[in-house]
Amino acid sequence: MGREFSKRARGAEMKAAAWVGRHPGSVLAPSVVTASGLELGWATTGGIVGGTVAGLGAWYRAHPDTFDRLAAPRLRSWRRRWWTYVGLRWRNALIACDLFTTHRKTGELRVPRLVRVRSYSPSVDTLYVKLHPGQHLRQFEAKLPELTEALKVERIALERVKPRVIALVVERAEPFTEVIEAPEMPQDADAVELGRLSVGENEYGGDWRIPVLGQHLFAAGATGAGKNSIPAAVLRGLAPMIRDGSVRLWLCDPKQMEFAKLAPIAYRYAAEEQACADLIDEYVDDMQATQQALSGQGKRAITPSPVTPLNLLVLDEMGALLAYGDPSVGRGLRRQLALIGSQGRASGHSMLGLVQEPTKDTVPVRDLFTNRICLRVTSAAHVDMVLGENARLRGALADEIPNDPATAGIGYVIRQRSRVPMRVRAAYVTDTELDELVTFVREGWKGTPANLQVVAG
Structure with missing residues (x-):
C-alpha cells in the first residue's frame, strides 16, 4: 500500500469508480429518482418526493422525541457530509493546515479521506478520517488550532479508532449561552x-x-x-x-x-x-x-x-x-x-x-x-x-x-x-x-x- 514504484498517477476514471463504490447511496438515490421520472412521469415522481418530504415534516411536528432520536441524526449526518465537509471544502482545509502527504514520484497531493460523518446531536459531529502512510494522530494534534479555524468550529478533539483511522469530534457551536433559572417548586x-x-x-x-x-x-x-x-x-x-x-x-x-x-x-x-x-x-x-x-x-x-x-x-x-x-x-x-x-x-x-x-x-x-x-x-x-x-x-x-x-x-x-x-x-x-x-x-x-x-x- 505504501510502495511507490510508478511515476504515473491513478486515472481520473478509476478514482471516480472508487468514489462510486464507496458511496453507493449517493449514486443510487439520484438514479432512482431519474428512473422513476422516466418510467412513471415527472409529475408522479414529484408527488412521491413531495409526499415523502411532507411525511417527514409531519413526523417532525407530531412526534419530536422519535424524530430527534431516529431520523434527525441520519438526516443531519447526510447534510453535513455532503454540504459542510464536502470534497473541496474538506481538502482545502487540510491542505491549508499542512495535513497531507506528497507522492514521492508523481508529486500528487494525498489528503486524508473522510470516511464517515456521524452527527448525533445538533452541536457535535464525529468525522472518521483515514490517514495515508506516514501520517499520525500527533500531526493532527499539533494542528488543532489551525484546523479548528479552517473548519469554522468551536473546538475539535481527537481519538484513535484503529490503525490509520482517527476520529475528529467536532463541536460546532455552544448551545448554552445563558444561565438557566432554577425550576419552580410545585405546590402540591x-x-x-x-x-x-x-x-x-x-x-x-x-x-x-x-x-x-x-x-x-x-x-x-x-x-x-x-x-x-x-x-x-x-x-x-x-x-x-x-x-x-x-x-x-x-x-x-x-x-x-x-x-x-x-x-x-x-x-x-x-x-x-x-x-x-x-x-x-x-x-x-x-x-x-x-x-x-x-x-x-x-x-x-x-x-x-x-x-x-x-x-x-x-x-x-x-x-x-x-x-x-x-x-x-x-x-x-x-x-x-x-x-x-x-x-x-x-x-x-x-x-x-x-x-x-x-x-x-x-x-x-x-x-x-x-x-x-x-x-x-x-x-x-x-x-x-x-x-x-x-x-x-x-x-x-x-x-x-x-x-x-x-x-x-x-x-x-x-x-x-x-x-x-x-x-x-x-x-x-x-x-x-x-x-x-x-x-x-x-x-x-x-x-x-x-x-x-x-x-x-
Whole structure:
C-alpha cells in the first residue's frame, strides 16, 4: 500500500469508480429518482418526493422525541457530509493546515479521506478520517488550532479508532449561552413527577429531566463545574413531598458549604467523616427493614407516601468519604454503598452522589449508579469512566468545556434509548432559592419536626 514504484498517477476514471463504490447511496438515490421520472412521469415522481418530504415534516411536528432520536441524526449526518465537509471544502482545509502527504514520484497531493460523518446531536459531529502512510494522530494534534479555524468550529478533539483511522469530534457551536433559572417548586405533591424531574435544559431546547424513584444518580465534575446545582434542582422539584413526609432527605455534607443550608429540612444530616458513616449505617438499616416489610406484605416495590417514603441519600464529595480520609471508615462506607446501589431501588432508597475524580480508586461503586452526568472534567479518560465506553468518541467532550464560571452546569448525559451523548445544562439555584426551599418545607411541614435531626454538625 505504501510502495511507490510508478511515476504515473491513478486515472481520473478509476478514482471516480472508487468514489462510486464507496458511496453507493449517493449514486443510487439520484438514479432512482431519474428512473422513476422516466418510467412513471415527472409529475408522479414529484408527488412521491413531495409526499415523502411532507411525511417527514409531519413526523417532525407530531412526534419530536422519535424524530430527534431516529431520523434527525441520519438526516443531519447526510447534510453535513455532503454540504459542510464536502470534497473541496474538506481538502482545502487540510491542505491549508499542512495535513497531507506528497507522492514521492508523481508529486500528487494525498489528503486524508473522510470516511464517515456521524452527527448525533445538533452541536457535535464525529468525522472518521483515514490517514495515508506516514501520517499520525500527533500531526493532527499539533494542528488543532489551525484546523479548528479552517473548519469554522468551536473546538475539535481527537481519538484513535484503529490503525490509520482517527476520529475528529467536532463541536460546532455552544448551545448554552445563558444561565438557566432554577425550576419552580410545585405546590402540591400530586404535581411531582418522580420519573422525570426537571433540572435544566438539553441542547435541543427542551427540558432536561431525570428520574429519582428507583434510580441512583452520579454526577462528576471538577471544582467549579456546577455539580451542586443538580441536587439543588432535584430537591426543589421534590419540595412538596419533602414537606408532606413522602420523601426523606439524608444528607452527607463533608464540605459543609452549600448543603449546610439544607440541614433544617434533612431527615438526617452529617458532616464529619465518622458521623457520615453512622448516617449511612442507619440508612442501610432502614433499607433492610423496608425490604423485610415489603417481603411480609408480598410487595415488590413501594409507592411513596408518608407511611412508605422515598429515601434520598445525597453524598457530596464522595472522594472525601471513600478515598481521602480514614481507610477503615472508607472500607466500611464502600461496603454499605455497594449494598444500597445493588438493593435499594425497589425499597425506595436512592442515592445521589457527587465527585470530582471519578476513577475506580476513588469511587469503586461507580458502576452501581444507574444514571450518570459528566460535567467539566480535567481528563479525557474521565469522560468514558463516567458515561461509558466510547462516550467521548461519540461527542461527549466534557474535558473540552472551558474552565470558566460561565460554563458552570454544562455537561453530558447518555440518552437511554439511543446511547448517544446529549449536552445539557443544569439550572442555577442561588442561595436565596435554597432559603426559599427550606422556608417552603418548614412552614408547611406536616410531619413531626422532631424527626429532623442532625447526626453531627
